[in-house]
Amino acid sequence: MTKKLTFAAALVAFGTISGAAQAQTDWSGFYSGLSYSDTNGAGIFGPPANIPGTASATQLGSFSGYNFQNGNWVYGGELAIQAGSGNLNVPAAPHQGTGIEVITDLKARLGYTYNNFLFYATVGASSDVIASDSPLSLNPYVLTATVGTNFGVGAEMKFDNGMFVGLEYLARDLTGDFGVFDPSFAPFISGPFTLQNESVSVRVGWQF
Numbered sequence: 001m002t003k004k005l006t007f008a009a010a011l012v013a014f015g016t017i018s019g020a021a022q023a024q025t026d027w028s029g030f031y032s033g034l035s036y037s038d039t040n041g042a043g044i045f046g047p048p049a050n051i052p053g054t055a056s057a058t059q060l061g062s063f064s065g066y067n068f069q070n071g072n073w074v075y076g077g078e079l080a081i082q083a084g085s086g087n088l089n090v091p092a093a094p095h096q097g098t099g100i101e102v103i104t105d106l107k108a109r110l111g112y113t114y115n116n117f118l119f120y121a122t123v124g125a126s127s128d129v130i131a132s133d134s135p136l137s138l139n140p141y142v143l144t145a146t147v148g149t150n151f152g153v154g155a156e157m158k159f160d161n162g163m164f165v166g167l168e169y170l171a172r173d174l175t176g177d178f179g180v181f182d183p184s185f186a187p188f189i190s191g192p193f194t195l196q197n198e199s200v201s202v203r204v205g206w207q208f
Contacts, residue, residue: 025116025158028069033164033205035061037082039101041197043144045090045178055130055197057086057101063203065109074111074118080104082199088132088142097142099132103199105150105170118156118164126150126172128195146176146195158207166203172196 037059045051061082067074083102090096104127111120130144149172156166178193 024072025113025118026069027067027074027111027113027118027158027207029208030064030066031164031205031207032064033062033203035059035063035080035082035168035201035203037061037084037199037201039082039086039103039197039199041172041195043193043195045193046191049191051090051092053088053090055086055088055101055195057084059084059086059101059103059199061103061201063205065107067109067207069113072113074109074113074120076109078105078107078109078122080107082201086130088130090142097132099130099142101128101130103128103172105172107150107152107170116158118158118166119153120155121151121153122168122170123151124149126174128172128174128176128197141181142178143181144176144178144193144195146174146193148172148174154203156203156205162207164205164207166205168201168203169198170201171198 039059040056043053059082063078063080065076065078067076081104086101088097107122107124109120109122111118127147132142150170152170154166154168156164158164174195176193179190181188
């Protein structure tokens with residue numbers, strides 16, 4: 001909830017820097033850029049055990065998409081990939097490891113432009129893969145792979161040279177499987193895994 005309130009406040013502040021009214025900005029066409037994201041989530045290993053866990057990561061990413069524009073309305077699609085180092089914490093195991101989290105998002109976007117700003121909502125599909133080791137003496141390796149849906153909101157500000165900057169909040173609801181492999185102790189263990197996570201991203205891109 002704190003992250004959502006912080007993001008909402010950032011969007012309000014983002015919108016207040018708009019200058020005097022100007023000609024409508026053209027957002028149509030292909031665009032691409034880079035992102036920096038803070039991602040946090042909670043998951044369940046099971047059933048039948050239903051063991052809770054948390055995951056967090058700071059990620060760098062890239063995105064590309066295409067916009068259509070009809071008056072002030074802007075709509076289109078986007079593909080985004082982000083990856084970075086993070087932590088997987090399973091208190092009941094206990095397991096607290098470091099690893100990498102890779103997220104792929106396919107999004108449909110619908111927005112409204114005002115001056116040189118674009119405010120939009122997004123919905124789509126996502127996949128999330130977490131690969132983690134552990135500092136424990138048994139050194140298990142944990143892999144989770146999930147797919148599901150995403151939804152979010154964002155805002156972008158465009159400059160005269162085609163460059164734009166933006167903020168985006170995206171939430172995901174994912175299901176899949178986990179696997180645990182410990183070469184010093186036990187054979188491969190697997191089972192169902194559910195994950196809900198959210199990302200706040202700073203984005204910089206260019207419209208072509």
